[in-house]
Amino acid sequence: MKNVTLNVEGMSCNHCVNTVEKTLKELGAEGKVNLAAKTVEVSFNESTLTLDAIKEAIEEQGYDVV
Numbered sequence: 001m002k003n004v005t006l007n008v009e010g011m012s013c014n015h016c017v018n019t020v021e022k023t024l025k026e027l028g029a030e031g032k033v034n035l036a037a038k039t040v041e042v043s044f045n046e047s048t049l050t051l052d053a054i055k056e057a058i059e060e061q062g063y064d065v066v
Helices: 014-027 049-060
Strands: 002-009 031-033 041-043
Touching: 002 049, 014 031, 014 041, 014 049, 041 049
Parallel strands: none
Antiparallel strands: 002 041, 031 041
16 A cells, blocks of 8 residues: 555535545545645555546546645
C-alpha cells in the first residue's frame, strides 16, 4: 500500500468530506480528510490504481488537488 497526502482546495463542510472519502472508497482506495488542513491522506494499491486517477476522481467532484 502506498500512502500519500494530497492538498485539496474547495472543501468546506462535512458534505465535502463525505463526498471525497466516498469517491476514494469507490476507487478502491482509503481516504481520510482533514478539513481544517485541507488535506486528504490516501492509502492505495499502486498495482491497481494510480495517483493520477485518484487526483482526477477528486477533481471530477469539483475540488482542486494542488
